[in-house]
Amino acid sequence: MADIDPDTPVYSIGVVKEMTGLTRRQIRYYEEEDLVKPARTDGNQRIYSENDIERLKEIKELLANGLNIAGIQKQLGKVSELEKEKQKKQQKKDIEFADKLSKVSTKKLSSLYPVSNRADLAKLLNEEENGIE
DNA sequence: CTTCTGACA
DNA sequence: TGTCAGGA
Numbered sequence: 141m142a143d144i145d146p147d148t149p150v151y152s153i154g155v156v157k158e159m160t161g162l163t164r165r166q167i168r169y170y171e172e173e174d175l176v177k178p179a180r181t182d183g184n185q186r187i188y189s190e191n192d193i194e195r196l197k198e199i200k201e202l203l204a205n206g207l208n209i210a211g212i213q214k215q216l217g218k219v220s221e222l223e224k225e226k227q228k229k230q231q232k233k234d235i236e237f238a239d240k241l242s243k244v245s246t247k248k249l250s251s252l253y254p255v256s257n258r259a260d261l262a263k264l265l266n267e268e269e270n271g272i273e
Numbered sequence: 274c275t276t277c278t279g280a281c282a
Numbered sequence: 283t284g285t286c287a288g289g290a
Contacts, residue, residue, distance in 0.1 A: 153277095183290055184276085
């Protein structure tokens with residue numbers, strides 16, 4: 141009922157150590173190699189999410205299959221690169237949305253403020269795209 | 274007591 | 283990769 145989303149960081153390195161079977165040294169080393177990017181808390185403590193746990197398990201698996209760090213970076217991708225791609229996609233969406241918004245607002249809206257409901261705006265944009273007057 | 278960073282007998 | 287130091 142109250143599942144925490146897999147991106148919410150909650151595990152300390154001690155817990156991760158138990159869950160993954162890796163040593164603290166390895167877990168920190170993989171972070172240095174840009175294979176994982178745990179969040180930080182209060183006193184700079186690392187906190188991992190379930191996604192991070194899975195990520196570490198994959199790394200452990202690949203390592204067991206004979207791959208080195210460089211090989212894993214190519215297989216899973218460096219987290220810094222994954223984040224850049226994610227940011228670019230989001231920026232693209234933002235631009236497209238802003239473009240649609242500018243078009244519809246000049247035609248049908250005298251002001252943007254009246255549209256306080258996101259669902260209404262989405263409907264308006266959809267009608268605009270389908271040529272509904 | 275646990276975790277953090279830097280360093281290496 | 284393990285481990286010790288010196289703090290937080």
